[in-house]
Amino acid sequence: MKILKFGGKSLANGKGVHTVIDIIGDKIKKGEKITVVLSARGNTTNELEEILEKARNNEGYQEQLKAFKQYQVSDFRDIAFDEEFENLDKLFEGVSLLKDYSKRIKDQVLSYGEVMSAKLVTQLLQQKNIKANYTDSRTLIITDGQFGDAQPLNTLSKENVIDHFGKYNGSTVNVVTGFIASNTKNETTTLGRNGSNYTASLLANYLDAEELQNFTHVDGIYTANPDLVPEAKKIEKLSFEEANELAYFGANILHAKTIIPLIEKNIPLRILNTFNDQNNGTLITSETNKKGIKSLSVLDDVALVYLEGRGLLGKIGIDARIFRALAHKNISVSIISQGSSERGIGFVVDADKAKEAKVILEKEFEVDVHQQDVSKISIDQEVSVISIIGQDLSTFHKPYNALIKNQVVPLLFNNTITGKNVSLVVKQHQLHRALNVIHGEIFDISKKINIAIFGHGLVGGTLIDQILQSRTQIEKRKDINLNLFVVANSQKVLFDKNGVDTEWKTKLKEEGEPYEVKDIIQFAKDNHLENLIAVDNTASIDFTKHYIDLVNHGFDLVSSNKIANTLGFDFYKKLRTELEENQKQYLYETNVGAGLPLIDTIKLLHLSGENITRIKGVFSGSLSYLFNTFSNEERPFSEVLQEAIDKGFTEPDPREDLCGNDVGRKLLILARELDLCNEFEDINIHNLIPENLREGEVDTFLSRLKELDEVFQNVKEDQKPNHVLRYIGDLWGDLSQEKGNLDVKLVSVAQSSPLGQVKGSDSIFEIYTESYGEQPIVIQGAGAGAAVTARGVFGDILRLAERG
Numbered sequence: 099m100k101i102l103k104f105g106g107k108s109l110a111n112g113k114g115v116h117t118v119i120d121i122i123g124d125k126i127k128k129g130e131k132i133t134v135v136l137s138a139r140g141n142t143t144n145e146l147e148e149i150l151e152k153a154r155n156n157e158g159y160q161e162q163l164k165a166f167k168q169y170q171v172s173d174f175r176d177i178a179f180d181e182e183f184e185n186l187d188k189l190f191e192g193v194s195l196l197k198d199y200s201k202r203i204k205d206q207v208l209s210y211g212e213v214m215s216a217k218l219v220t221q222l223l224q225q226k227n228i229k230a231n232y233t234d235s236r237t238l239i240i241t242d243g244q245f246g247d248a249q250p251l252n253t254l255s256k257e258n259v260i261d262h263f264g265k266y267n268g269s270t271v272n273v274v275t276g277f278i279a280s281n282t283k284n285e286t287t288t289l290g291r292n293g294s295n296y297t298a299s300l301l302a303n304y305l306d307a308e309e310l311q312n313f314t315h316v317d318g319i320y321t322a323n324p325d326l327v328p329e330a331k332k333i334e335k336l337s338f339e340e341a342n343e344l345a346y347f348g349a350n351i352l353h354a355k356t357i358i359p360l361i362e363k364n365i366p367l368r369i370l371n372t373f374n375d376q377n378n379g380t381l382i383t384s385e386t387n388k389k390g391i392k393s394l395s396v397l398d399d400v401a402l403v404y405l406e407g408r409g410l411l412g413k414i415g416i417d418a419r420i421f422r423a424l425a426h427k428n429i430s431v432s433i434i435s436q437g438s439s440e441r442g443i444g445f446v447v448d449a450d451k452a453k454e455a456k457v458i459l460e461k462e463f464e465v466d467v468h469q470q471d472v473s474k475i476s477i478d479q480e481v482s483v484i485s486i487i488g489q490d491l492s493t494f495h496k497p498y499n500a501l502i503k504n505q506v507v508p509l510l511f512n513n514t515i516t517g518k519n520v521s522l523v524v525k526q527h528q529l530h531r532a533l534n535v536i537h538g539e540i541f542d543i544s545k546k547i548n549i550a551i552f553g554h555g556l557v558g559g560t561l562i563d564q565i566l567q568s569r570t571q572i573e574k575r576k577d578i579n580l581n582l583f584v585v586a587n588s589q590k591v592l593f594d595k596n597g598v599d600t601e602w603k604t605k606l607k608e609e610g611e612p613y614e615v616k617d618i619i620q621f622a623k624d625n626h627l628e629n630l631i632a633v634d635n636t637a638s639i640d641f642t643k644h645y646i647d648l649v650n651h652g653f654d655l656v657s658s659n660k661i662a663n664t665l666g667f668d669f670y671k672k673l674r675t676e677l678e679e680n681q682k683q684y685l686y687e688t689n690v691g692a693g694l695p696l697i698d699t700i701k702l703l704h705l706s707g708e709n710i711t712r713i714k715g716v717f718s719g720s721l722s723y724l725f726n727t728f729s730n731e732e733r734p735f736s737e738v739l740q741e742a743i744d745k746g747f748t749e750p751d752p753r754e755d756l757c758g759n760d761v762g763r764k765l766l767i768l769a770r771e772l773d774l775c776n777e778f779e780d781i782n783i784h785n786l787i788p789e790n791l792r793e794g795e796v797d798t799f800l801s802r803l804k805e806l807d808e809v810f811q812n813v814k815e816d817q818k819p820n821h822v823l824r825y826i827g828d829l830w831g832d833l834s835q836e837k838g839n840l841d842v843k844l845v846s847v848a849q850s851s852p853l854g855q856v857k858g859s860d861s862i863f864e865i866y867t868e869s870y871g872e873q874p875i876v877i878q879g880a881g882a883g884a885a886v887t888a889r890g891v892f893g894d895i896l897r898l899a900e901r902g
């Protein structure tokens with residue numbers, strides 16, 4: 099015998115009931131022996147409760163009652179509910195006259211939900227020539243007299259059930275009302291929360307069923323609520339013990355008490371989806387999984403109560419007084435946390451009990467408040483509890499750190515000593531993000547990194563394409579899902595919370611909208627996006643003004659833009675302070691030497707105590723290309739410069755390279771990595787642009803490039819034989835002082851020297867240190883170009899993603 103239990107959503111009007119009839123019909127056809135247990139249909143129980151309240155409060159309930167009746171019969175005109183409707187009318191009338199109702203009356207009213215549901219399904223089955231027998235569970239399950247949450251009297255109930263089922267030879271399906279029962283005085287009682295499931299598991303127990311199949315509207319039990327966590331996965335198998343934990347911590351499919359009758363008889367429970375016959379659901383058995391499962395569950399109808407005060411320190415009996423006072427009023431406390439100093443104790447109660455709990459405690463601690471031993475008794479209603487089931491403390495740092503990194507600071511947390519569960523109380527508005535962050539961290543599924551790209555020119559555009567090309571591979575290899583949720587230029591933004599695709603350029607053009615950076619921050623918040631990174635691929639000083647705001651709102655930063663690192667030292671420090679306070683990171687490896695691993699190397703040498711005494715070299719890829727080519731070939735300077743521009747080596751405004759600012763910035767960035775406090779004004783820069791070409795629009799400058807030819811031809815010809823031109827940066831002096839010397843200049847060097855041998859757009863950096871003496875560490879390679887730079891930015895993004 100299998101027990102099939104169908105929930106309210108499975109039995110709703112429309113597709114629901116008919117699907118249920120088909121499922122039952124199929125089983126009968128296959129010769130399976132089954133018993134069916136039903137909940138009330140759709141929203142029936144809630145509706146009956148609401149009408150009852152209205153009747154008591156003398157609010158017009160007739161209209162809702164009429165709609166309720168229509169719902170029950172609308173799809174099934176030939177089924178008669180006259181008797182049930184008449185009884186309900188009488189009950190509501192009585193309540194409205196008395197302006198009150200007892201728990202006994204409420205149980206009577208609610209019982210009609212299950213009665214009508216079972217009556218309907220029985221008749222629909224009979225219409226299909228299936229032998230079905232309406233079974234009112236009040237004749238079977240006998241309980242104590244606790245209306246609303248009655249406890250079954252097992253011996254009596256079991257006898258009734260065995261007796262009743264003994265009368266059927268197996269070819270008739272008993273269609274049993276769930277949830278309802280009767281006491282020994284033959285009065286209707288109900289079995290409380292999850293009552294229909296309880297009826298089904300009691301029957302399974304009494305009848306030694308081979309399986310209980312619980313048909314719901316979901317595919318099974320998930321690692322988290324899929325409505326809140328899109329990446330949630332279905333759990334194939336669970337042990338009863340684990341299911342019990344899930345039930346206790348709020349998984350809304352089961353209630354702990356419903357599992358006990360199954361455990362007793364070792365009867366498997368399968369959670370199935372009425373509307374998906376292709377799914378095996380979740381199987382719950384006594385078998386324990388060695389690895390253990392992990393799941394996230396949420397209690398959100400809760401409140402946090404907090405008691406604080408200096409007088410609690412070391413005082414004995416405070417906790418006892420709190421819990422005794424609450425227990426006295428039947429208020430149950432679920433999660434408790436107390437500081438070791440005992441200056442405060444926080445705990446969680448059901449939301450609807452919070453105010454009462456506060457009043458009770460205020461009364462209990464009246465004297466203590468007066469004596470200022472207790473300073474505060476407060477409640478916070480806007481909280482949720484997340485329980486990580488299967489999580490022990492040895493690896494708890496992972497989800498915890500991820501939460502902090504995503505600016506979710508739990509208000510309270512506790513763990514079970516013997517089990518493997520940790521519960522956290524978080525602010526309700528952070529629940530969604532918190533769940534996704536924890537889920538991404540504890541499951542073997544990819545961690546989503548939400549990236550906002552600002553600037554999609556040469557570097558930014560290449561970066562987007564590189565990410566879109568490699569993201570599948572990265573997800574496979576690293577379990578990191580790179581989600582580009584924003585692409586923006588100086589005018590417009592394209593939002594897509596699920597990530598832009600290869601059509602991003604067209605979409606940005608057609609669907610892009612004007613924006614301010616705060617809109618992007620808001621979008622991330624509204625969509626509960628976690629692991630946020632803002633990538634600056636602009637050359638804009640204006641955009642850098644938003645860095646601190648972005649950091650304060652949970653974004654890590656990556657930039658190819660060098661401006662933020664070369665603004666005033668005050669800003670430089672402030673940004674780092676904000677980063678530290680928010681536990682955010684800022685990576686900018688491409689600021690010097692494009693994709694070359696320079697900044698990291700310098701940072702490491704410095705951090706490890708290696709004294710760097712000088713850094714010298716060709717810092718600019720574009721000027722390297724320009725002077726390498728111009729020195730070796732007999733071509734006009736303007737022609738080679740145009741080539742460097744066309745190859746994407748220069749800054750958006752090439753005058754930034756030629757005037758020395760770009761090299762100056764790079765030099766300053768390196769100096770600041772060595773903890774020097776130099777300002778941009780401290781740099782001695784040899785500006786290569788003749789004064790008459792320095793001002794004006796970039797286009798005008800580009801149209802006058804030829805005017806540079808004579809100037810540079812003369813410089814070239816003025817050199818010693820076998821010498822070439824190089825534009826270098828040089829950081830020197832006593833670098834243990836507050837400031838170093840920073841020079842940017844055009845020099846003529848022997849072609850045979852290391853600097854003289856640099857080719858193409860290569861940069862070369864000579865790093866002199868105390869240990870390495872006269873022989874510098876040399877880093878050399880492509881110092882400019884969209885592809886290498888974008889790859890470097892990509893590297894920074896991945897570094898952040900992996901650090902998590």
Ligand SMILES: NC(=O)C1=CN([C@@H]2O[C@H](COP(=O)(O)OP(=O)(O)OC[C@H]3O[C@@H](n4cnc5c(N)ncnc54)[C@H](OP(=O)(O)O)[C@@H]3O)[C@@H](O)[C@H]2O)C=CC1
Nearest residue numbers: 553554555556557587588636637638658659750882883887
């Ligand atoms: N090229 C190279 O080899 C290297 C470049 N870099 C750095 O990379 C950065 C980008 O260079 P590149 O790609 O050549 O520049 P581009 O001029 O090609 O692209 C700049 C992008 O930034 C956008 N932008 C400008 N201002 C803003 C703003 N305030 N807010 C949002 N978006 C803005 C532009 O949009 P719009 O079109 O609307 O103006 C454009 O999409 C520069 O900072 C450069 O120094 C670093 C290392 C090497």
Ligand SMILES: N[C@@H](CC=O)C(=O)O
Nearest residue numbers: 718719720748749882
């Ligand atoms: N314009 C820059 C690009 C990289 O920072 C250069 O030429 O080096």
